Amino acid sequence: MFEQTGIPSIEMVMEKFPSLDRINKGPVAVVECYKKIPCNPCQTACKFDAINVGEDINNIPEVNTDNCTGCAICLSKCPGLAIMVVDGSKSNDKVLVKIPYEFLPLPEEGKMVKGLDREGNYLTDVKVLKVLNPKSFDRTPVITVEVDRKYMYDFRNIKVEV
Ligand code: SF4
Ligand code: SF4
Known part of the structure; x- marks a missing residue:
């Protein structure tokens, strides 16, 4: 299905997620880059040496979760919108x-919006805690x-209704 739609299977997603122990320690990047492409802004943006593409720019990036602070700089620089940061340290159920x-x-901030899965389907309502708009052309x-924690592996996007 991935080759036709670009939507990863749950097995592919799970391979990109850090361990639950790591997620529960604090914020950490989940880099959902599945195809070999010539790209590396994630690596060059990270000041903590936590993303490594290696010598071949076509390599799939690897994350060193011990080094990752969850700062989200890589997330705002990734042209493929492939990165998110997950933090399970604040609550048992969220x-x-x-x-x-x-x-x-x-x-x-403070409003509820629709939470969507990787196919764009409605999953659950989620609360917006923070909106960071860098106002810089090269940052998202x-x-x-x-x-809700039970949607952690399925949630991927939001829909803002106007
Ligand atoms: S979230 Fe921050 S520390 Fe972690 S990989 Fe991205 S840029 Fe590096
Ligand atoms: S910047 Fe994004 S698309 Fe490019 S290699 Fe890194 S994760 Fe993949």
Whole structure:
């Protein structure tokens, strides 16, 4: 299915997620880059040496989760919107998720919005905690939302209704 639609299977997604122990320690990047492409802004943006593409720019990036601080700089620089940051350290039943968001209007902090899965289907309502709009042409706005933990592996985007 991935080759036809670009939508990864749950097995592919799970391979990209750090361990639950790591997620529960604090924010960490999930880099959903599945195809070999000539690209590396994630690596060059990371000041913590936590993403490595290697010598061949076509390599799929690898994340050193011990080095990752969850700062989300790579997320805002990735042209493929392939990265999110997940933080399971705040609560037993919720996770905080930072996602790139390229649409307008941006969501409002404190509001509930629709949470979507990787196919764009409605999953659950999520609360917008923070909206970071860098106002820089080469950086994507970053939205932090609170998501029920049971949707952690399925949640991937939001829909803002106007
Ligand atoms: S979230 Fe920050 S520390 Fe982690 S890989 Fe991205 S840029 Fe590096
Ligand atoms: S910047 Fe994004 S698309 Fe490019 S290699 Fe890194 S994760 Fe993949």
